[in-house]
Structure formats: structure tokens, C-alpha cells
Amino acid sequence: MPAPLIRSNLRAMTPNPTNTHMNRTAWCAVSAMFALNGALYGIWASRIPAVAQTHALDKADLGWLLLLLAAGAITAFPLAGRLADRRGAAPVTLTIAVAYTVMLVAIGFAPSVALLAVALFCFGVTHGAMDVTMNAWAGEAEHHIGRAVMSSFHAMFSLGAGLGAATGFAAEHWGIGTGPHFAAVGTVTALLTLWIARIRWQSPRHATTTDAPLFSLPKGPLVAVGLIAFCTSMGEGAMVDWSALLIIETTTQTPAKAALGYTTFSVAMVITRLLGDQATRLMGPVATARVAGLVATAGTLCAVLSGSFAMTLTGFCLMGVGYAVIVPLAFSRAASDPNLPPGTAIASVATLGYGGLLLGPPIIGFVAHASDLRTGFGVLALLAVLIVVLAPAVRRSRA
Numbered sequence: 001m002p003a004p005l006i007r008s009n010l011r012a013m014t015p016n017p018t019n020t021h022m023n024r025t026a027w028c029a030v031s032a033m034f035a036l037n038g039a040l041y042g043i044w045a046s047r048i049p050a051v052a053q054t055h056a057l058d059k060a061d062l063g064w065l066l067l068l069l070a071a072g073a074i075t076a077f078p079l080a081g082r083l084a085d086r087r088g089a090a091p092v093t094l095t096i097a098v099a100y101t102v103m104l105v106a107i108g109f110a111p112s113v114a115l116l117a118v119a120l121f122c123f124g125v126t127h128g129a130m131d132v133t134m135n136a137w138a139g140e141a142e143h144h145i146g147r148a149v150m151s152s153f154h155a156m157f158s159l160g161a162g163l164g165a166a167t168g169f170a171a172e173h174w175g176i177g178t179g180p181h182f183a184a185v186g187t188v189t190a191l192l193t194l195w196i197a198r199i200r201w202q203s204p205r206h207a208t209t210t211d212a213p214l215f216s217l218p219k220g221p222l223v224a225v226g227l228i229a230f231c232t233s234m235g236e237g238a239m240v241d242w243s244a245l246l247i248i249e250t251t252t253q254t255p256a257k258a259a260l261g262y263t264t265f266s267v268a269m270v271i272t273r274l275l276g277d278q279a280t281r282l283m284g285p286v287a288t289a290r291v292a293g294l295v296a297t298a299g300t301l302c303a304v305l306s307g308s309f310a311m312t313l314t315g316f317c318l319m320g321v322g323y324a325v326i327v328p329l330a331f332s333r334a335a336s337d338p339n340l341p342p343g344t345a346i347a348s349v350a351t352l353g354y355g356g357l358l359l360g361p362p363i364i365g366f367v368a369h370a371s372d373l374r375t376g377f378g379v380l381a382l383l384a385v386l387i388v389v390l391a392p393a394v395r396r397s398r399a
Helices: 017-046 048-054 059-087 089-109 113-145 150-173 178-196 222-251 260-283 285-305 309-324 326-335 342-370 373-394
Strands: 005-007 200-202
Touching (some): 017 048, 017 089, 017 113, 017 178, 048 178, 059 089, 059 113, 113 150, 113 342, 150 178, 150 260, 222 326, 260 326, 309 326, 326 342
Parallel strands (some): 005 200
16 A cells, blocks of 8 residues: 655644544654654664774763764754755655664774764764754644644654663673674664655755855744753753762762663653643643743752752753753744744754753853852753743744
8 A cells, every 4th residue: 555645734733633644644754753863873872882992982082073973963954954945854854864874884883983983973964964854844744733743753752762772781781792783773773664654745845045154043033942942952961961970969879879860851851742742732832931941940950959869850850841842842933934944944943952962061061160060050040041031932933
């Protein structure tokens, strides 16, 4: 039976109950791409220590290589946005997904540090490019379905990342090398998700000007949307690198127990993203963003001021709840921008948002060095308040 042809409708967010099967098919296809993106990245992240050991990398070497990966992603954002606008988000996403899988396998089998650096840069390019194009496709699907579903797509990314990381734990336990692990799990995951996403989706195409700057930050109303994404991503980046150390310094727990901090944060994010679309439908995007910012503020203050292990974990849980829906709301707003085509708009917001992910950990470190880690984390509370102030920016403007 041939895959159904679905034309996306970007004109109105009106429920379409008569096309329930088509809506479910569209949701499954886009969700599969988010899950694949997260899974491939989770597979890589889970084996970073193994890759470092294989190539005898010290912390400085690994830091430079990770910076190359990030540089590849940032380089790809505007290019992917233009390509999605010109060629259609859906077919471009599917093509990039294949290249993304190949780059993961290349990392696993890289025979030298030089080739590893090339593979990591290209892995970053494909990861960043897919991030933009799949969100553009998600915006099309959301408009086609006629109700908020962006948060559920991002939940699939988080779920995929967790499952991908779990395969890394299993591979380490069974002594499987990075090459065979990346090739086997990456290929099976890609084939499965590409099969689920095999619908013939007809993405709209948008003309883009050739004289536009290659790298562009958000302009006009999208500046506030980008700042909201920046504040959220900065908090997420800080949680990855500093949450365990904050627990150790403020509650005198062991490193093993301190690892529960980021786990609590991550689980809270996944669950909230699964429920986030329902909150958006009930309260609207602006009220949802305001409540999320307030919850993130309360969580940060709880983690910083308590000094209790249980209360710190509670604070991290609240931070996960608060941050979970913000980036989906920002990308949904960008996809509906009336002045820019979806790919370009999402790319500009992603660039600023990814900047927060990169700058968050070092900024917290600099502040902590000048004072202490509590004060460094306190910066996140101020940024969460800024999310509350800028919440009206996520109101969808396309009629």
C-alpha cells in the first residue's frame, strides 16, 4: 500500500478531526525524525570516554574536538534553513538523516585524531542541519494537524537521546568497540525511523534571496524569541556540566548520588514535554511560557538556596519542568513567522539558542570562580525571570 500523500497547510491552526489518520501519520513521521536525531546524538555522547581513551585524548584535546562539533552545527544552521525553504523541509530532513548516520559511523571507525576531527565536524554539521530542518517539518505538521504538538516532538528527541545513551551503557558492559556499536545501532535505528517516516509529505517551498547574509541572527520580533531560547539553552547547558558539582559542593553527597541531579532534570523534561502541548492548548503559548519561566525560577532558587540534597533534587526537577516547553514554543513561533520562511526563521532562533548552550557552562564557571557555584547558578534564576518577561514573544502571529 503506497504511503499517503499529505499536503501541509500553513495557513491556519484549526483542528481537523476528519483527517485523524492523516494527522496521526504525520505526527509519527516527524516524531521518528526527532527520535533519530536524539538517538544518534545519545549514542555518541554515551561513548565520549571510550573515544577519548581510544585516541589517547587529554581534556584539552577533547575540548577542542567538541568545539569543532559545535562549530559544525552552527555553520549548518543557516545553510540548512535556506535548503529547507528552497527544497522542502521533509525531503531535506530525510536526506540529512542518512548523512547524519554515516557521520556517526565515521566517528566510531576513525583511525586517527585528524580524521576523528573531520568526522566530528561533519557530525556536527549534519546534527545541526537536521535540527533545523526537522523543526521546520514539525512546524508544517503542527499547522496541518491544527493544534499544538511541537512539545511532543521534542519529547521524542529526549526519549531518543536517552535510549541511544542506554545502548552505550550496554556496549561498554559487553566490551563492544565504538565502531561496531555505532554502525550496528545507528544503522538499525536509522532504518527503523526512516521506514516510519516514509510518508510522501509535500512541503511548501519558499523563495529566498541570494544576497541575504549567510549567518544571520533573529531580527524584529524574533529577537525576543531567540533570547527566550538562549536563556533556556543556557540553563540546559549549565545543568549538563555543573549540576553534579553543585550537589557535591552544597550537600556533601558522593559523586554517585550527585549524578542523580541531571537524571532527575532529564526525566522531568521528558514527562513535561509529553504533557506540554496539552498545557499550551489549555492556556495558550504566552501563559504557558510565563508559567514555565516562573517554575524554572522557583526551581533554580530552590536548588541554590536549600543546602539539602532532597530540596536540590526538587529544584532540578522544577527546572526540568520549566525549561521543557520553552524551546518547542520558540520554534513553533519561528515556524509561523509572517515575515520569514520557516527554515530561515528557525535557523536564526536556533543560532542564538545554541549560543546559550555553548556559553552557559563557561559563564557559570567564570562566575563560580569569581565567587562560588551557588552564585553562578543564581544567574540562571535571573535568566528564567527574563523568560517570564519575554513570554509574549511566543504568541503565534500567522493567521
